[in-house]
Amino acid sequence: xxxxxxxxxxxxxxxxxxxxxxxxxxxxRKLTARVQFRKGPPLLQPFYDFFKxxxxxxxxxxxxxxxxxxxxxxxxxxxxxxxxxxFILLPLFNIGTGFKGDLLVIFYLLTIPSFxxxxxxxxxxxxxxxxxxxxxxxxxxxxELTFLLVIAGIIMKGGQQFDLYGIIQTQQxxxxxxxxxxxxxxxxxxxxxxxxxxxxxxFDMPEAxxxxxxxxxxxxxxxxxxxxxxxxxxxxFILPSLLAALLLGGFRLTGTGILWSILKLIGIVLLLTLIxxxxxxxxxxxxxxxxxxxMNMIAVVAIILIAFGY
Amino acid sequence: xxxxxYCFKKSLWxxxxxxxxxxxxxxxxxxxxxxxxxxxxxxxLLVGSIxxxxxxxxxxxxxxxxxxxxxxxxxxxPKPVLVVAIGACGCTGxxxxxxxxxxxxVDKIIPVDAYIPGCPPKPEAIIAGIVKLVQKA
Numbered sequence: 001x002x003x004x005x006x007x008x009x010x011x012x013x014x015x016x017x018x019x020x021x022x023x024x025x026x027x028x029r030k031l032t033a034r035v036q037f038r039k040g041p042p043l044l045q046p047f048y049d050f051f052k053x054x055x056x057x058x059x060x061x062x063x064x065x066x067x068x069x070x071x072x073x074x075x076x077x078x079x080x081x082x083x084x085x086x087f088i089l090l091p092l093f094n095i096g097t098g099f100k101g102d103l104l105v106i107f108y109l110l111t112i113p114s115f116x117x118x119x120x121x122x123x124x125x126x127x128x129x130x131x132x133x134x135x136x137x138x139x140x141x142x143x144e145l146t147f148l149l150v151i152a153g154i155i156m157k158g159g160q161q162f163d164l165y166g167i168i169q170t171q172q173x174x175x176x177x178x179x180x181x182x183x184x185x186x187x188x189x190x191x192x193x194x195x196x197x198x199x200x201x202x203f204d205m206p207e208a209x210x211x212x213x214x215x216x217x218x219x220x221x222x223x224x225x226x227x228x229x230x231x232x233x234x235x236x237f238i239l240p241s242l243l244a245a246l247l248l249g250g251f252r253l254t255g256t257g258i259l260w261s262i263l264k265l266i267g268i269v270l271l272l273t274l275i276x277x278x279x280x281x282x283x284x285x286x287x288x289x290x291x292x293x294x295m296n297m298i299a300v301v302a303i304i305l306i307a308f309g310y
Numbered sequence: 311x312x313x314x315x316y317c318f319k320k321s322l323w324x325x326x327x328x329x330x331x332x333x334x335x336x337x338x339x340x341x342x343x344x345x346x347x348x349x350x351x352x353x354x355l356l357v358g359s360i361x362x363x364x365x366x367x368x369x370x371x372x373x374x375x376x377x378x379x380x381x382x383x384x385x386x387x388p389k390p391v392l393v394v395a396i397g398a399c400g401c402t403g404x405x406x407x408x409x410x411x412x413x414x415x416v417d418k419i420i421p422v423d424a425y426i427p428g429c430p431p432k433p434e435a436i437i438a439g440i441v442k443l444v445q446k447a
């Protein structure tokens with residue numbers, strides 16, 4: 001019991017993933033600045049932002065809305081992200097949970113933050129937030145099937161294993177899944193799914209700051225917005241780690257393996273940031289087309305290739 | 311200096327309110343965020359919603375129509391919020407001070423923490439004003 005609470009609150013859970021996620025968020029912003037020939041924010045900037053929102057700013061409740069749900073939604077989103085972090089990071093740090101089938105639980109837990117954003121935005125009673133919420137719903141509908149196909153491909157490739165620990169062990173015993181044609185295809189699809197899950201630029205219609213002024217987060221201020229930022233930091237850490245675990249062979253925590261693990265994580269975040277900096281925001285219809293037709297097609301081709309053993 | 315005020319100083323998010331402006335100050339404000347001047351190195355971001363703002367930038371002459379909206383936007387901002395009046399029109403009324411629709415400079419309507427005069431102020435002047443604001447906060 002004490003170990004479970006420690007797992008949830010400190011080591012792979014809340015504290016650890018928030019700190020690493022904060023540094024990754026700084027890396028993302030700094031790299032964006034360097035791409036645009038700017039200098040970029042200082043190293044601790046994400047933590048300044050978070051503590052300012054949490055401790056200094058006033059929380060304003062919307063007049064025409066449901067204050068209870070509005071305030072609970074960010075708490076749910078932090079909870080979902082932290083649970084997903086525990087389930088993803090325990091196998092990655094070589095701590096076996098003995099839970100067969102945790103991949104499906106991870107899949108469901110990763111949608112909780114997006115759902116709580118929708119609930120919170122609809123509870124705020126703001127028309128622009130409602131537009132953002134409806135866009136987020138359409139985005140979820142478009143990428144979830146694709147993400148499930150990626151996971152299905154990984155499960156087939158790992159020999160019908162449903163647990164992340166087993167999949168990582170299989171890859172470390174033989175070779176990472178990305179070293180094959182189907183693995184490369186699944187990695188491409190997976191990177192775009194992660195991009196949409198993080199709502200980074202080609203897929204940031206729910207919080208488009210130019211057209212609908214932050215959309216789903218428009219009414220949030222103070223501590224609840226700080227919790228949303230915290231969720232974003234955690235998600236920026238755990239989704240690339242999940243991709244590293246599923247396709248790049250996980251983390252190896254001995255000798256030079258530590259360096260390789262950090263490089264894998266940084267490499268995926270680098271890829272996400274470069275995609276975000278070189279693409280304009282697309283329309284929601286284009287996003288649905290992109291995932292429903294093209295990404296699903298690539299994922300199905302990858303699954304067929306896996307069935308034939310490539 | 312406490313931890314709270316240090317964090318607040320290091321992460322000022324800016325919301326831009328344009329009154330009846332001739333748009334020169336708006337252009338100069340946007341210049342501050344471009345690669346040459348880059349205010350993000352001080353942690354300053356331009357945000358889209360007043361609920362996220364720590365600094366309210368007001369420029370342009372405030373006429374009778376803008377007055378109500380300025381008060382409403384100020385009341386919607388989560389406190390503590392700093393107000394900066396930019397440009398001659400924002401600080402004093404400038405060219406429009408004698409106009410029939412003029413509703414007073416910004417500091418007659420809401421409390422102002424920093425004034426950046428100029429018509430329009432250069433980006434360097436805006437950055438100097440922001441630095442003074444950060445030292446004061």
